[in-house]
Amino acid sequence: MSRPITAADLHTIQTIAAEEARRLGRSLGLPPQDRDDLRHDLLADLLSRLPAYDPTKGTLGAFARVCMRHAALRIGEQHRQRRRRAHTVSLDDRLPGSEDLTFADVLTEADSYGSWCGQPSDAFAALERRLDLESAVGAIDPEDHPLCAALSRHTPHEFGEQGTMPRMRIYRRIREMRLRLLAAGIASAA
């Protein structure tokens, strides 16, 4: 595009994008709140094609409409493919053959969306972990807490190389911590 975009051009593009998004949303049977997403997708597609616009061949409105029609066809096909792969249901939908139960009622906390994102989803497991940690912290001498913090980042060898503590003392304290944890009922994992 050889000339800068004017406010009138922007208004034209926005209007066409809104029309095409409405048309696409209606053909896909999407709720009105999804139209904004479609409009953004159409505008983003047009932005990448604007450098190819030649004013001698037609108006910007015609160019934008052709681009958005094509983009709408692609977006529509992607939506239909996605629907074919996954059947979307709401958590509040009734279970088939049940009067009272919804999908949310039969999903465990461990199967929830948070667990897909790697978030801790089991509050009881988290509580048990915290209690174990409390027990372990109570078993270890407070003087060894800085050493524990250092060992969470470095191997004993690396920590010894730093010269903060004599290597013999590091290994002696590790042995002492292991025995204290063992006596507190926390056996070594390895």
Place this chain on the structure above:
Amino acid sequence: MATCSPIPIPPPAPLTEAAFCAWLGTAASGDAIIYHRGALARETCPSLNLLSADERVRVARLSSRALKLAEAGHVHLVQRRRGFEDYDYVAIARRRPRRISPLLLPRILAEAA
């Protein structure tokens, strides 16, 4: 007539410091273990040479660990006399002390709820 000789039962492995700690880790309140039999003070004295060097180190470490755990409130240490300079040294597991501070526990429970 052929006679079968009984299969010799190997003597139990001597209790180590780590095994003693592992026992305490799984012990319920009131459980007891004899961690040594003999006369500790004499047997751990290097000049008397009653035990080999390795065995003396093992017994010294074990008794020292038992004393530390008793001082930390994890075990009671008692002795039972069996004869002249022959004692059972017994460790009795105590109730595990709660380590969670009273300020922290309600917060943890609230998070779990």
